[in-house]
Amino acid sequence: MSARIPPVVGADLWQAAIAAAAGRCQCRGACGKSHAKAGSRCGREHGGYQQHHGGGTVRLLVAPADPANLLMSPHRTAALPKQALAAWCPACHDAALTAARRTARAADPPAPDALFDI
Template structure:
């Protein structure tokens, strides 16, 4: 298994978190965002996976859970297999889609309001 080496610009800052978590995820992903459409984009031009790479241009990948519903207290205890490399755009869009879907489910579970149009 080859080690993923990031070419770091002078202004590079170390990732927040443990290299024991960061390094295996970057090695597995090849330094490429692992989003396959959770963000709402099809990524159809790039084999159905986001084509953004760590430290190419202004892109800095983040490591976050695949399950975006997890609270932070649980997410920090996840094994590497349940974490993914995300570009900031895909992560932001996927989280937004998840929040909107959760709000929609919550709204559907509420009982209908009574009163105004009752006959």
């Protein structure tokens, strides 16, 4: 694994979560992919090269491990203990976040506009 470059804020928590993940994305299918080629866990490593999604260097981020908690506000997420956090590659995080939003919208449909009630 290459050198870990922490974010400006929350570096200690980020480093602890990345170390617990051994520098590898911890997605096990929340993004909608089976990750079958990598043993059912995403194979992207921090500092590694990604062949898809524009290529370039993989920079893991730390977010709630439970995909349902990805919709939490940033200040509530920052208050989570490190055991509730996981390392995510950007592609898996974005796909899991989109799925969480879709699930939340389906569970709580918007109320009709009162302007047109008769």
